[in-house]
Amino acid sequence: MSDSESREFCPRCGDPVPARAKPLPGAPRDRDARLCDACYFDDYEMIDAPDRIEVLVCSGCGAVQRGNRWVDVGARDYTDVAVDEVSEALGVHVDARNVTWAVDPEQVDETTIRMHCQFTGVVRETPLEASAVVPVKISRGTCDRCGRIAGGYYNAIVQVRADGRTPTPEERNRAVEIAEAYIADRESAGDRNAFITEIEEVDDGVDVRISTTQMGQGAATRIVRELGGSVENYPTLVTEDGDGNEVYRVTYAVRLPEFTPGDVIDPDDGDGPVLVRSVSGNLKGVRLASGAAYEEPFEGTDARRLATRDDAAETTVVTVEDDHAVQVLDPETYAATTVPRPAFFDPDAETTPVVKTRAGLHLLPD
Structure with a gap:
């Protein structure tokens, strides 16, 4: 077959058309692919832009109404809203590649913004430019959410x-x-x-x-x-x-819960007072006499409040008697008093916080 017999011609003007890759079997066929570049570009529009866009913006939260629903767009002002809406409304031809665009907003009045849009792209290996001017009218209303809050x-x-x-x-x-x-x-x-x-x-x-x-x-x-x-x-x-x-x-x-962190309570179990550390889940704290951890479910305790950490006073450590006892000054009578030495007590400390309750005098952790 000769070159003249295999060459394709534009069905509109009859000029020769450069050979193009044929679509794969089963792929859609583009009728315009048979046109020469001149005839193709006569009808080609790179962008599809609406003549006008109307936007309803909630004056309370800034949401934008799209169809039957309100959408939070996170815009800083109405210009941002206009840019977003124009971006959603503009369409770019499927054959265009390497498309870039820029927008220059023009504030016409308080509620109208004219968007000057400029596009560049490549179609059939030909660089093209296109422009459009889209007026955006901003209306203010109240979204369902803000209406409910106000009501x-x-x-x-x-x-x-x-x-x-x-x-x-x-x-x-x-x-x-x-x-x-x-x-x-x-x-x-x-x-x-x-x-x-x-x-x-x-x-x-x-x-x-x-x-x-x-x-x-x-x-x-x-x-x-x-x-x-x-x-x-x-x-x-x-x-x-x-x-x-x-x-x-x-x-x-x-x-x-009845108790809060910082309360000093008596669980009435014979092991002495507890400083409450947490009330999340179970009742948790530390034994003031020994320093041992304490944890019980609220339902299983008959504890009563003896004092709070705000009732504590700083007093002088007189002497450490042994591993189980320490002598401090009673903050009310200033008499030397021997009290249990808990695990949290620092033997090198010169002073220590204490709390005095009906159960006696007890050291507190710092």
Whole structure:
């Protein structure tokens, strides 16, 4: 077969077309591949740009409405929103390679930004340039999430209380911090249903109102995991949804332990007082008479509080009598008193913290 017989010609203008690699069997065939470069570029558009883009932005959180849902885009201002939306809307021809583009925003007024877009690419080994101007109209509204927050919406209440006492200010603050950190993590993961509606200080603790029951349970579980105690839930029927399903609001009652780290307690087991070190899980501490570790479940103890570490006083070490006893000055009477020598006591110390309770005088670890 001669070269003239094997040569292909442009079906539009009749000019010869350079031989091109044939598609593999089963691969899609491009009709435009038979055109010469001149005819191909007559109809070629490297980019597909909309005439105009309208964007609805939540004035509360900055989320952008896309279709029927709101999306957090993390934009710093409306120009960033416009750049993101134009990037989503622009289309680049599939045949273009090595495509680069730049955008020059022009602020027309407070709600209109004109985006000047410039593209470069390579098509059929030919460098091409293309440009487009896309006006972006910014409208402000309120997303579902911000609307719910403004309306005081919540489905869970985390009530932080304590057994036989009121939670300390430190416990209240830490419980709120734990709940806020948990909800912030859910927000960062893209959950737009995650929010705290209200934090209310009450006489016997703190109440945290949270968007969903699942997140209320998650916050309560994390509070108990760190601060100790237990949690029980109490559902209340509040309404029915459009499909007739019952909708419940759940109260998660967090009950912190009776004791807190720093309490000096008497477990009433004959081995003397214990300085509480942790209340997470079980009751954990150190025996003041021996320095031995102490751990018991809360359910199995009849302990009572004798004092707290804040009641301790620094006193003088008179003498170390032997491996089991040390003599110190009573901080109230200044009389030399022999007390048990625990393992945590430093025999070279000149002073040591002590606490005086109904069980007697005991050394405390530094």
